[in-house]
Amino acid sequence: MPHDPKIAKAGTRPGGRSARVRTDVVTATLAELTERGYDQLTVEAICHRAGVHKATVYRRWGGIDGLIADALAVSADQPWPIPDTGNVDEDIQLLAREVYTTFTDPDLRTTPTALIGAALRSALGAAALSAFFTARHQQAAEVVTRAVKRGQLPAGVDPVELVRAATAPLYHRLFITGEPLDERAAHRAAAAALYAARAGLFDAAAP
Template identity: 45%
Template sequence: MDEGFSGPTRPVGRGRKAQAAVRAATLAELLDRGYAELTVEGVAQRAGVHKTTVYRRWKDRASLVVDALAEHFATDIPTPDTGAVESDLQALARALAHSMTGPVGRAVQTAMHSDAGRLPEIAEARRRVFADRFRRAEPVITRAIERGELPAETDPVEVLKTLAAPIYFRLLVSADPIDEGTADQAVRITLAAARAGALTRSSPDRSGPRTTDPA
């Protein structure tokens, strides 16, 4: 396991330091035990805090896992701003491929999918994690539309889902290798579809991003 997710720590008190310790402990427990066996008590013990400290910020196991994963992926897959849609999407796709093939990404995918059949709350947790990732990356597409690189009615969420789809297919279905070439091909496919007008909003009054789990 990654050294950053090992072992119980000394008491860390409250505030940002405690929050960071709890998030790290949550990922470690998820990797070690899977979602089904993860408990708030176990996370608290591993983080070196009292469980009341955890419940003060996170109401339950699902919200704790969602927050830890969202923060992890936000760091692992930052939102680029290179000034051009192609290089922005390339940076996003390569970061996604790197994150999903790393130890945390693979272990999280295994845990979230192996437990999914018996824990309906996992579907909601996945939906919320993907919603956060779409929200963070959506400015990439918005800026491209403003620069005239993509049609005005392009749907940012559809673009991001199309970008991620080839990577997740290899990760979860075909087990083919995932590398920068995979990411770059995903960019070419996505740009071709978007520029052809195939990834437009289905309704002009769509009020927010759809968060369908691409897996």
């Protein structure tokens, strides 16, 4: 939604040295993680690739888990153009299909899969992963908010709950059960979430 964390420009001072260092280090972290995996990831290799001193990394990030967490934080800050076809059914289907495509396309899946897997290896990373998905769900919820205004969904529907329900079964297959993920599963998850929303199961005012 996208659920593949992508790194663009980062930092609180665009063009400043601190922002450039953060961008270089986070980019290097993702590259090393993609190539080596979490178990072989080292601060030394990241520093060499980013062209920064180890002391800088340890002072600012604390170590590998801090770097993983910041990679997710940077990704969560990036804007994402959510679909707006004018039809909520198509929009929710597109959200689910993007998860499917991101994690099944050989050219796209390696980095986000490695980053999520690494994040689950530490409390710091897991917290950052939770914050990442919270940000993405809130961004994608605009699809539902627009649909309510158009009269395509009930006024009381919880936008985040609908988005979560449309994508959670896909992540369950990807990272919990390891079951194959195909287009039919993505379509079914989106359709089920929309059906539940129209049935009132995601009413924000419900107890």
